[in-house]
Every structure is written in C-alpha cells, then in structure tokens.
Amino acid sequence: VKSRGKNGYDFFDPTMEAKSLERILMENEMRKAIEQEQFQIYYQPKIDIATSAMTGMEALVRWVHPELGIIPPNRFIPIAEETGMILALGEWILKQACKQNKIWHDQGYTLKVSVNLSARQIYQKDLVEMIKDILQETNLSPNWLELEITESIFVKMEEATAVLQQIRDIGIQISIDDFGTGYSSFSYIKSLPVDTIKIDASFIRDIHHNQESQAIVKAIVTIAQSLNMNVIAEGIELHDQVAALKENGCDHGQGYLFSKPLPTDDFDQLLRQEQQ
Ligand code: C2E
Ligand code: CA
Ligand code: CA
Numbered sequence: 001v002k003s004r005g006k007n008g009y010d011f012f013d014p015t016m017e018a019k020s021l022e023r024i025l026m027e028n029e030m031r032k033a034i035e036q037e038q039f040q041i042y043y044q045p046k047i048d049i050a051t052s053a054m055t056g057m058e059a060l061v062r063w064v065h066p067e068l069g070i071i072p073p074n075r076f077i078p079i080a081e082e083t084g085m086i087l088a089l090g091e092w093i094l095k096q097a098c099k100q101n102k103i104w105h106d107q108g109y110t111l112k113v114s115v116n117l118s119a120r121q122i123y124q125k126d127l128v129e130m131i132k133d134i135l136q137e138t139n140l141s142p143n144w145l146e147l148e149i150t151e152s153i154f155v156k157m158e159e160a161t162a163v164l165q166q167i168r169d170i171g172i173q174i175s176i177d178d179f180g181t182g183y184s185s186f187s188y189i190k191s192l193p194v195d196t197i198k199i200d201a202s203f204i205r206d207i208h209h210n211q212e213s214q215a216i217v218k219a220i221v222t223i224a225q226s227l228n229m230n231v232i233a234e235g236i237e238l239h240d241q242v243a244a245l246k247e248n249g250c251d252h253g254q255g256y257l258f259s260k261p262l263p264t265d266d267f268d269q270l271l272r273q274e275q276q
C-alpha cells in the first residue's frame with residue numbers, strides 16, 4: 001500500500017488559518033474514532049419509482065460515539081472538512097462502502113453504491129489514485145460505484161471538471177447532489193461531466209401541492225433528458241409526492257417513504273426480504 005503521508009495532510013500549508021484548540025481536539029477525537037471504528041456507514045435504498053425495485057443505495061456516515069451516542073453527519077462533516085480530517089475519513093468511508101458492496105455482489109445483490117464526496121476531497125492531489133487503489137483492494141468493479149458531489153466543488157471549475165473526467169474515465173458514475181439549490185445550476189449543467197442529477201429535497205417537500213415545485217422538477221427532468229442524464233428525487237416521504245413525480249417524468253427516488261438509512265445489518269436484511 002502506498003503511503004499517502006497519513007498525518008501530513010495540509011500540514012505545511014501556509015495559506016491555512018491557525019487551527020483553534022477546539023479544532024485540534026476535535027481532529028484528535030476523529031482520528032481516534034476512525035482507529036476505534038466509531039464511525040459507521042448507514043445505507044439508504046434508491047428506488048425505481050415505476051417498479052419499486054431497488055437500484056442502489058447511498059452510503060451515509062454516522063459517528064457512534066461511546067458517550068454521546070449517534071452524532072449525525074451535519075454535526076461533524078463540516079468540522080472534518082475544516083480540519084482536513086475529511087480526507088482520512090472520506091477514504092475510510094469509500095473503502096467501507098466498496099468493501100461492503102463487493103460482499104453484497106458476491107451474494108448476488110448487484111446494486112450500485114453511492115458515496116458522498118466533499119469539495120475538499122476533489123482537490124486532494126491523489127484522489128484518483130486513492131480511488132483506484134480502493135477499487136483494486138476491494139475488487140469492486142467501478143461500474144458499481146457512484147460518487148455524489150455538490151456544486152460547491154465547482155469553485156475552481158476547470159480543476160474540478162478535470163478531476164471528475166478522470167473519475168468517469170475509470171468507469172465510475174457521478175451524480176450532482178442537492179441540484180437546484182445553487183444560483184447557477186442551470187447555466188453550467190450542460191458543461192459538467194455528470195451522469196445523474198439529484199433533485200434537491202426542497203422541491204420534493206411540497207411538490208404534491210405546489211405548482212412552482214412541479215414546474216421546476218419538470219424543467220430539471222427535461223434538461224436531464226436532453227443532456228442524456230438520469231434524474232433522481234430525494235427526500236420522498238409521501239405517496240402523493242411519488243404521484244406528482246411520476247406525473248412530471250421523474251422515475252427514480254429516495255426517501256423515508258421507501259426506507260430510512262439503515263445500519264449494514266438491517267440493510268442486509270432488507271436486501272434478503274426484497275429478493276423473496
Ligand atoms: P445528503 O447527501 O443530501 O443526504 C441526504 C440526507 O437526507 C441524509 O441525511 C438522509 O438521511 C436524509 N434523508 C433521506 N431521506 C429523507 C426523507 O425522506 N426525509 C428527510 N427529512 N430526510 C431524508 P444525513 O444522513 O443526516 O446526511 C446529511 C448530510 O451529511 C448529507 O446530505 C451529506 O451532505 C453529508 N454526509 C452524509 N454522509 C456523508 C459522507 O459519507 N461523506 C460526506 N462527505 N458527506 C456526508
Ligand atoms: Ca448525497
Ligand atoms: Ca442531497
């Protein structure tokens with residue numbers, strides 16, 4: 001295994017602001033948490049709305065702290081990004097998700113796993129090498145991996161696009177998360193190397209009784225079709241929302257209506273039930 005300078009991430013980066021004591025403590029806590037396997041991956045199904053069949057699952061990390069219990073990602077991912085710990089954590093998450101998906105594949109459950117990637121990881125020098133190493137190590141075919149990015153990665157448009165292109169060249173798919181929330185979404189989408197548009201939950205929340213949300217979803221679906229991209233809606237909680245999505249041409253979804261994110265063992269049981 002190649003060394004990636006484990007403790008050396010950004011250590012001598014003079015542009016970085018001095019870290020506060022709190023951040024340093026948090027960073028140490030997280031490093032310990034990775035070593036002690038306090039992080040866990042939950043999986044949430046992605047569904048083909050027409051058939052209700054599962055097409056894949058999104059890996060979502062949780063920190064199961066020995067004293068504090070389950071800490072949701074919104075509480076620690078931003079800190080992990082600020083401290084740079086997201087690089088080590090992100091690598092761990094990707095490896096776990098690929099390893100687990102390979103296990104499911106070997107058992108006959110051939111689904112695509114989606115892993116969230118932060119902006120910070122996109123600008124990590126050896127990201128592509130790291131991904132290749134993990135695929136090789138876990139023996140998962142790149143076709144069964146998707147990476148979810150948000151438009152926040154496009155602060156350096158050319159650089160980000162080049163990295164995504166390299167990732168796609170491996171055979172991995174790219175999905176753009178939270179789509180529609182950024183002010184420039186529609187103007188840049190055509191030039192992005194992405195396979196799937198994930199419509200932000202804010203448009204799904206009221207789609208069954210709000211014509212504007214319907215119009216936006218319809219517009220996103222139309223654009224996606226013309227660009228040969230797939231669409232998926234996130235945050236589906238109601239049957240009425242499913243009906244409105246169908247009406248507006250969106251054929252894939254994800255949300256509590258189908259299943260909450262589940263720990264590995266529970267997701268494993270769900271797979272076995274589905275197959276019956
Ligand atoms: P996201 O990628 O947009 O993930 C969707 C979030 O919505 C998840 O929250 C999921 O549990 C939640 N969700 C799914 N279906 C529903 C629904 O029907 N209703 C509602 N109200 N919520 C639903 P979670 O797991 O707490 O993750 C929050 C955010 O943290 C994620 O947003 C993502 O930005 C980040 N995150 C989670 N896991 C990872 C990870 O492994 N790596 C990175 N870089 N970020 C992660
Ligand atoms: Ca996501
Ligand atoms: Ca999202």
Ligand code: CA
Pocket residue numbers: 177178
């Ligand atoms: Ca989000």
